[in-house]
Amino acid sequence: MSLNSGSIRVGVIGGGQLARMMVPPAIHLGLRISVLAETEGSSAERAADMVGDYRDPETVYAFAETVDVITFDHEHVPQEILYGLEARGVQVHPRPDSLQYAQDKIVMRKKLAELGVPIPAWAAVADEAALQEFIDAHGGRAVVKTARGGYDGKGVRVVSAAGEVADWFTALGEDAHGGSLLVEELVDFTRELSQLVARRPSGETRTWPVVETIQIDGVCAEVLAPAPVQNAATLEEAARIGAIVAAGVEVTGVLAVEMFETRDGRVLVNELAMRPHNSGHFSIEGSVTSQFEQHLRAVTDLPLGETALTAPAVVMVNVLGGPAEGPMPVRYAEVLAAHPRAKIHSYDKMPRPGRKVGHVTVTGDSLAEVLAEARATAAAFA
Amino acid sequence: MSLNSGSIRVGVIGGGQLARMMVPPAIHLGLRISVLAETEGSSAERAADMVGDYRDPETVYAFAETVDVITFDHEHVPQEILYGLEARGVQVHPRPDSLQYAQDKIVMRKKLAELGVPIPAWAAVADEAALQEFIDAHGGRAVVKTARGGYDGKGVRVVSAAGEVADWFTALGEDAHGGSLLVEELVDFTRELSQLVARRPSGETRTWPVVETIQIDGVCAEVLAPAPVQNAATLEEAARIGAIVAAGVEVTGVLAVEMFETRDGRVLVNELAMRPHNSGHFSIEGSVTSQFEQHLRAVTDLPLGETALTAPAVVMVNVLGGPAEGPMPVRYAEVLAAHPRAKIHSYDKMPRPGRKVGHVTVTGDSLAEVLAEARATAAAFA
Numbered sequence A, B: 001m002s003l004n005s006g007s008i009r010v011g012v013i014g015g016g017q018l019a020r021m022m023v024p025p026a027i028h029l030g031l032r033i034s035v036l037a038e039t040e041g042s043s044a045e046r047a048a049d050m051v052g053d054y055r056d057p058e059t060v061y062a063f064a065e066t067v068d069v070i071t072f073d074h075e076h077v078p079q080e081i082l083y084g085l086e087a088r089g090v091q092v093h094p095r096p097d098s099l100q101y102a103q104d105k106i107v108m109r110k111k112l113a114e115l116g117v118p119i120p121a122w123a124a125v126a127d128e129a130a131l132q133e134f135i136d137a138h139g140g141r142a143v144v145k146t147a148r149g150g151y152d153g154k155g156v157r158v159v160s161a162a163g164e165v166a167d168w169f170t171a172l173g174e175d176a177h178g179g180s181l182l183v184e185e186l187v188d189f190t191r192e193l194s195q196l197v198a199r200r201p202s203g204e205t206r207t208w209p210v211v212e213t214i215q216i217d218g219v220c221a222e223v224l225a226p227a228p229v230q231n232a233a234t235l236e237e238a239a240r241i242g243a244i245v246a247a248g249v250e251v252t253g254v255l256a257v258e259m260f261e262t263r264d265g266r267v268l269v270n271e272l273a274m275r276p277h278n279s280g281h282f283s284i285e286g287s288v289t290s291q292f293e294q295h296l297r298a299v300t301d302l303p304l305g306e307t308a309l310t311a312p313a314v315v316m317v318n319v320l321g322g323p324a325e326g327p328m329p330v331r332y333a334e335v336l337a338a339h340p341r342a343k344i345h346s347y348d349k350m351p352r353p354g355r356k357v358g359h360v361t362v363t364g365d366s367l368a369e370v371l372a373e374a375r376a377t378a379a380a381f382a
Helices: A015-030 A059-066 A079-089 A096-103 A106-113 A128-137 A162-174 A232-248 A291-299 A328-338 A367-379 B017-029 B056-062 B079-087 B096-103 B105-115 B127-138 B162-172 B232-248 B291-299 B328-340 B367-379
Strands: A010-011 A030-036 A047-050 A070-071 A122-125 A142-144 A156-159 A183-187 A189-199 A205-207 A213-217 A220-225 A253-262 A267-273 A313-319 A343-346 A355-365 B009-013 B034-036 B047-052 B069-072 B121-125 B142-146 B157-161 B179-183 B189-199 B205-207 B212-217 B219-225 B253-262 B267-273 B313-319 B343-346 B356-364
Touching: A010 A015, A010 A059, A015 A030, A015 B017, A015 B343, A030 A059, A047 A059, A047 B056, A059 A070, A059 A079, A070 B105, A070 B142, A079 A096, A106 A122, A106 A183, A106 A232, A106 A267, A122 A128, A128 A142, A128 A162, A128 A183, A142 A162, A156 A162, A162 A183, A189 A232, A189 A267, A189 A291, A205 A213, A205 A232, A220 A367, A232 A253, A232 A267, A267 B267, A313 A367, A328 A343, A328 A367, A343 B017, A355 A367, B009 B056, B017 B034, B017 B291, B034 B056, B047 B056, B056 B069, B056 B079, B056 B212, B069 B291, B079 B096, B079 B127, B096 B105, B096 B267, B105 B121, B105 B179, B105 B232, B121 B127, B127 B142, B127 B162, B127 B179, B142 B162, B157 B162, B162 B179, B189 B232, B189 B267, B189 B291, B205 B232, B219 B367, B232 B253, B232 B267, B253 B291, B313 B367, B328 B343, B328 B367, B356 B367
Parallel strands: A010 A030, A010 A070, A030 A047, B009 B034, B009 B069, B034 B047
Antiparallel strands: A122 A183, A142 A156, A142 A183, A189 A205, A189 A213, A189 A253, A213 A220, A220 A313, A253 A267, A313 A355, A343 A355, B121 B179, B142 B157, B142 B179, B189 B205, B189 B212, B189 B253, B212 B219, B219 B313, B253 B267, B313 B356, B343 B356
């Protein structure tokens, strides 16, 4: 870290909107940020100093030579490359030992079980017979997930017969790495919560207030910060679990712990993400320190910032799909005029049904009012 | 404007911290921003797509071909070039007809007089005799300013005899353009106020709450938003003047109207700046819409955003000089740990006595508390 020269260079692998949203706080703090993007015209194009394949070791090692620390827009960089970077003396955050839990859902479930945090009943199943046995033992329905590569509802199916994921077993059989599918009980949840945590290599940890996330078709659609209090003990339990997981997986950077609140009042961990996360976008305007600024502080091992909310109610609504005519600015003349309070974020992506092309955040005193305004603004881009 | 394609390209002439701070809102809104910087390694280096001399017409015209609208980090682009851009069909905001008032203090005083807003007694003086006459008629002391090129206290002298600016008269005599110095009465003011206004080409105008600015040696040191109310009528008068000036000079973009509040309760206009201004840096965290976002909206003729403050008290303190060892990040390990609430902005500039290398903003409920925290944070970089 070239902190003593006043120049700190952060390299981000992946050129999506998460890398893009790290750029503003890097500019404000005076950190130098570079992005290794997959393609020209990526969402983080402005900061992309290099375009190349993150699965190619030499590409990643060459990129790493231009920066002081490597971090990520996504969790897909192969472990061999991550360990290769560390072997070359490169600072990598989160570290590969931690990142494995976000890369493989079965490895994650084992770790969560070991940490003793509450999770849905689960099993790693290598064939249809084992899967059917689990389904039969858990009420005749279950959730099956691919261990790797799933996101935003991809790689997730609710099934009542093992044959419904026969194609996934076939694909596993053809994969040199082989492996299993993850099956989980279908949780009877009333809502979903997310606990964002940031942790530095030196161990300092800060958490944001627990938020409620509302998913549509497996994709995060809305986030309410703070999560409306239905039962204070539940939110305390969610925060407690978030802290245990952050310390247990020794994350460095931002961690999102997504949880179910069950009908019978329990909190169960659903997923982990080891990077800034959609459930934390509200924090750009809604928290004293945004998740993107905090992630930069954490991966450079700088002291973490205050995470209090900036208003009693903060709502983030994703813009999914977007205008048929083109990127979000095609609607700015009407939408900005109608919604002067809304903070509008465009990822500079071409619209496509269901694609996250941006988000809207509104802050204020009344959740009902703020929610209505954020929803109306996002809807105006549809 | 290529609004219909969803791509809006803004070109900023000048690579200083104002251009730098336009980049984050451009990223969030999904606008494309490019900077014509004077030198390599400028404050806005990240966004600098071109390095060249803004006094060279061909350089500026070539830059303009890559964008939809031209705006500015400073007011020093020669009028011939600005009119040359317009003659080529380039959108320029603010327009040269407006920008002349920020480029020449004598032209500005004439315009303000014509608009009927209160200003200090003034005269344009072409020689020492005329200056001495003004000084004698205004209590034996006066403020002399060069009409062009002054900023941050440069080009301003308080004198009691005309001979104290003999060098400036000599320089004017050697200048092919000739011209006069501006002389003004020494105003007995109790504090300084600033009214930020944004205005679109279509005429829509939004103002932020009037702020108090505290100068040290002619350089803005602190800004209190909103200005503490000593007399509500005074703040209303400041807002009224700001609106008249914005409409009168037909600004497009952000305008700062700097004013004196006099001991006898009057408000007099001191200076104009036709761009985001140091007195508006508080708005990055302290207002729903920052001056940088608003400037981008205004120059692209998009609807303007809400300008309410995000907290009852917002204080911005400049970091002047900075650490002896290097840019501000050399102190981050200590300063961020001690001041987790403070929002720290580094312009990535090498420290030099008196140089603005960054600023700190703190928001909260109590002015006294927020002011103390912002001052302590900024002081920790000294």
